Amino acid sequence: MGTGLNEREGELEAFTADEAAAGARLDQWLTGACAGTLSRNRIKHLIEQGRVRLNGETVAEPKRKLRAGDRVELALPEPEDPEPAPEAIPLSVLYEDADVIVIDKPAGLVVHPGPGNPSGTLVNALLAHCGDTLSGIGGVKRPGIVHRLDKETSGVMVVAKNDRAHQALSAQFADHGRTTGMRRAYLALVWGAPDRMTGTIETFLGRSSRDRMKQAVVGETQPDARYAVTHFKVLERYGDPTGASPVASLVECRLETGRTHQIRVHMAHVGHPLIGDQDYGKGFSTKANTLPSPLREAVSGFTRQALHAASLAFEHPASGELMTFQSPLPADMTELASGFRQAFGKT
Known part of the structure; x- marks a missing residue:
């Protein structure tokens, strides 16, 4: 592949292919270089519509092979989405x-x-x-x-x-809070438990090569790779009475970076996907069958990822005052955690 977006020129997005991009198809490489914002089919259509230039010349062949040093320019059309309308939806x-x-x-x-x-x-x-x-x-x-x-x-x-x-x-x-008071903390119910009570997950995240709608841990050289850091702390472990590894745990995750699906991908990466996560924890869905009733039914019926943004701190944009807001664990996650405690106890 090649380098990612390195400059923006008005309505053009410009990229430069590196040595690793030599021989790659234009549509495939450009899809990765666009940091996951456009599908391969969308890129292909834009090329066929004459919206891509290679070294200053319009190219209409998606299969065109790249050479190291090639300059690729993509002209994005103006969005045509309608302006959203006000709707009387209750807010907390x-x-x-x-x-x-x-x-x-x-x-x-x-x-x-x-x-x-x-x-x-x-x-x-x-x-x-x-x-x-x-x-x-x-x-x-x-x-x-x-x-x-x-x-x-x-x-x-x-x-x-x-x-x-x-x-x-x-x-x-x-x-990301490096020089300000910005802080973000999430609570997650995950399968199993990390082998340490506290730790840091540090990777690069980018578009998955298997499913372009998902993120994945990728190599640093992938065009859309973005550095991602998550700090975690295990708050509760729901142990197995037989002495085996914990069945599940309640984990606090603090973001040092804010990438798409970061916590979900990171926890799955270390072998502890979020309960209910159909995208990154689908392989663990059958674990519910091993649980005692009524916890088994509760987990099987939990159809969202068990993730909650529990606190947010930021400096007020006008006064500079550090403001902190918290949200208690919602009822569905509270009931799920309670079910694990009752079934397995906590440590």
Whole structure:
């Protein structure tokens, strides 16, 4: 493969192929270089439409072979998605002022409109709640959004209500708390338990070669590879009375970086995928059959990844005050953890 995106020129995205890209197909390499934002079919159609230039010349052959040093330019068409409309969707507001609104997002709520979810999202709810005050920096489909949670992940989110707040919060999230008070902590119920009570998972994440809709631990040289660090702490282990390894555990995960599906991929990578995760823990789904009733039925019926954004700290974009918000473990995860405690005890 080759290097990732290295410069943006107006409506063009420009890439340069490295030595590893020599002989690769243009459509395949460019899909990886686009950091997982475009499918291979989409890339192929853009090439056929004449939206890709190779060393300054338009090329319409997706199978065109690359050479080291080739410069590839991709002209993306303007998005044609309709502007989201306000919808009266109830929100659990933890805090609100003229600059920010902090909400406790329930599982099942999509953050912003996209393919398959044109409405009924958090953005639609925010537009109804905040009116015209939302920041537009994130674009018409993501007004005020500076970070996101997966649809089935619950917990604390902050949204900017004006451009100044959007810029300040975006900078804090990009900094990942290195120079600011930004902190994010998640609670996860996972299969088994790490062999240490605390630890750090440090990898590169990128688009999976087996399923382009998923992320995976990848080599540093993959074009869309992004450095990812998760710190974990085991809070509870649900032991097996026979003395075998713990059946499950409650783990706190603190993000040093914020990559797509980071906690889900990292915990699966170390052999402890999230309970209910159909994307990264599907191979563990039959473990529910080994559990005693009624825990077996509870786990089988738990259809989302057991992940909750439990706390969020950030510096207020106007006052600079460090603000911390917490969300208790939601009822479904509380009941699941209780079921494991009753069945196996905790350590």
